[in-house]
Amino acid sequence: MNSKRLLAVLALLPAFLSAAAAADELVLNGSGLRTKFLLGTMYELSLYVPAELKGAEAAAILEADQPMEFRLAIKSGLITRARFVETTTGGFAKAAESGYASDQTSAFLAQFDKTEFKKGDVVTMRYGPDGLATLFRKAADDSETTLGTIAGLDLKKALFAIWLGKTPAQESLKNQLLGAP
Helix, strand or coil, X not given: CCHHHHHHXXXXXXXXXXXXXXXXXXXXXXXXXXXXXXXXXXXXXXXXXXXXXXXCCHHHHHHCCCCEEXXXXXXXXXXXXXXXXXXXXXXXXXXXXXXXXXXXXXXXXXXXXXXXXXXXXXXXXXXXXCEEEEEEECCCCCCEEEEEEECCHHHHHHHHHHHHCCCCCCHHXXXXXXXXX
């Protein structure tokens, strides 16, 4: 490794370590299943928040400028990249109607342009000091890829409002993410 590359890697190390440390300090707030009539379970979604936000109301979690993440585990072979982008686009539209809009939604969705979803894969959407990082883990070989990081609290709010906003993707899932039985 040449010295320029080594310096570049060393320069990024503190940010990587602080993001990893922040993610390690998160606690599970709630988890639930997204289901569709006649199709069954589509995915399992888990919400991780800082300990001081555990059990907080949806609005407090949406507005918080603190590290937190969603982990979406694909449970159905019916979820394709095209369907994921289509339904997430619809979710962003509902979030915008509730006051949570972002001009970064297209950039977020573009991260998935070359992603092929399979049952068992996991998408992690982690908000931290650098913005919203999206990671994709393939179940087949357990490899994880960072799809990108997009700065801006407004994107985090819009994304989280898909499941925690006034018109969530599924009310029962929202309640489970908020820790209700």
